[in-house]
Amino acid sequence: MTDRTETNGRGVTLEEVARVAGVSRATVSRVVNGNPRVAPDVRRSVERAVDRLGYIPNPAARSLVTRKSQSIGLVIAEPAGRLFEDPFFPRLLRGIGAALSSRELQLVLLMPQSSLEESRAERYLTAGHVDGALLVSLHGNDPLPAAVARRGIPVVVGGRPPRGALVSYVDVDNVQGGRSAVEHLIGNGRRAIATICGPSDMSPGFDRLAGYRQALDAASRERDPGLEEGGDFTQEGGADAMRRILAARPDVDAVFAASDLMAAGAVQVLRAAGRRIPEDVAIVGFDDSPIAEAADPPFTSVRQPIEEMGAEMVRLLLEHAAHPGAVPRTVILATQLVRRRSSEGVAKR
């Protein structure tokens, strides 16, 4: 097969295949696109010609007339590198990729690092390069979802979308995640349960803290601001927060950190202060990252269904593409508490 692989830099066209097969362009197009209204013998001879010439349809020409690009855009609007530290991103990609692989769709990745680049991304999405857009880790009141949706491009947001943007989105139930972590600690007999929360202007940070509070309230435990310290999702932030908690409440016997990285920082500080994990202080992290498993002792952690989130986003997007007028939908996915040694046993006192 393929005795003429791209010798003239032009690529084989429908026209040439038609000539070789002795039929018209239209018939070749029918065969290539699986139209059943072609006589079996004609079909065979066309297929032979396609094979022999190594014909591959020109996507631009096809796209020009069909007005479909067979690809969707994924916009990661994370300004700095945070997203690149934890495995959120690879897992999301894996979920999206798995959902896409069965379709004939490709993924175009856009990682705007500035507002200039973000407007370039908007332009790209609305120019017709993609049949739909997936938007994740938007900050604050990003106008992107609304702008893209207004242009008639199907959009699905991962995480809570900016207020006012009427678009479909898939999110993880961070409140439930925080609550289940703290309920677990309460169930283990812990009495002074602290939290190292994330920035409250980010919905995951805010929601996980809300879950912490809900769990305490539901168990009629008193809350203490000295047990709630904010970090920035980093290890150093976690360590600093832990120091403050230790200073305010030396009797702390459990910590729920809103990320595994912050949990790792907290553990270092606790160890330096002579506390044993989990005997003196129980630890629960969030994300169930490789760090949680590699830690010593391994961290109990709240696992987010990131792969499912990606897959669900694709599902929703295709749904929107199929039914252009459909109303925006919301999908909230449950988290799962993965128990490991860092929160074992009951506190002794």
Place this chain on the structure above:
Amino acid sequence: MTDRTETNGRGVTLEEVARVAGVSRATVSRVVNGNPRVAPDVRRSVERAVDRLGYIPNPAARSLVTRKSQSIGLVIAEPAGRLFEDPFFPRLLRGIGAALSSRELQLVLLMPQSSLEESRAERYLTAGHVDGALLVSLHGNDPLPAAVARRGIPVVVGGRPPRGALVSYVDVDNVQGGRSAVEHLIGNGRRAIATICGPSDMSPGFDRLAGYRQALDAASRERDPGLEEGGDFTQEGGADAMRRILAARPDVDAVFAASDLMAAGAVQVLRAAGRRIPEDVAIVGFDDSPIAEAADPPFTSVRQPIEEMGAEMVRLLLEHAAHPGAVPRTVILATQLVRRRSSEGVAKR
């Protein structure tokens, strides 16, 4: 501006802009593409029309005539999930993204999970969807690079390419990385230095082991097969290897692991055996992943310049695209040893 945002689903065309501006299609095209041969006042009126209509060029039409797609493909040919566990992938993406952002190029991500999907990817790349292809984590004797290059698509491989494939590639100097880790341990006075190496059928695994051996040979240290145990880059693999090493050479006082994950596994086993880190046994990992920093004590680790690798791949690819006939080139990037507490001090005995 934009008083007509996509009402008919068709999009504004050059033709309409030309009519509104009172010029020909050709002139509008010149303005849009920055051709200087346009009278200033005409240019202004065209720009006004473009603004008012919210005109965005149709990429498919443009691509059809220019034969350029303004995008490049990134193929991640990792069959299973390994790649998604460590932050290699995000870092690579960051490097590529940074190098691309200054150009008007987009990134299409292909993650074939089977040979069927891989041939689909090959088809995609050779169909003219992309102006060039970046290929990473190819396994064994993957025919992809050669196939794509044969079709005249510029190609750059990340990591060692399959033997026989004459393509440009960018790799990390794993040999030097392994050697520097072991030299560091020798310099610290360690006497029985073990290695937990990766699978020897993967070039990183093979090369890091070679570096380990080179360093010992250069220091005229005797090598002992009992100090070389293979893992599979996972934590459990590292733990198992460590147990074997401990059984064969209880006097081991340093371990160079070919990944941080394996180092973490080794540390758990060493702790369980009552060894202190770094007093009794020094540890050096590889990758400088978040785990290395989060570990207690934090691991000394060999940092790979992944971001630079991505950026360099893009540079090489653009070079190839600019000079189609150019000979394949190779770039090898140096690693860097990041010292932390896990390998501090001199072994006492």
Place this chain on the structure above:
DNA sequence: TGACGCAGTGAGAGCGCTCTCACAACCCAG
């Protein structure tokens, strides 16, 4: 004054495909 060059513009071909429509060939009911 005429020849020449050059900046600015428009007409029109053509990129490779899809899809509508017309038409030929054939089948079968009446």
Place this chain on the structure above:
DNA sequence: CTGGGTTGTGAGAGCGCTCTCACTGCGTCA
């Protein structure tokens, strides 16, 4: 046999853009 349907095929328009080429007008130089 004729009329109506069905099936298979081809002609041709058109998607929105770029780019070549020809043309006009104007300044410059011999």
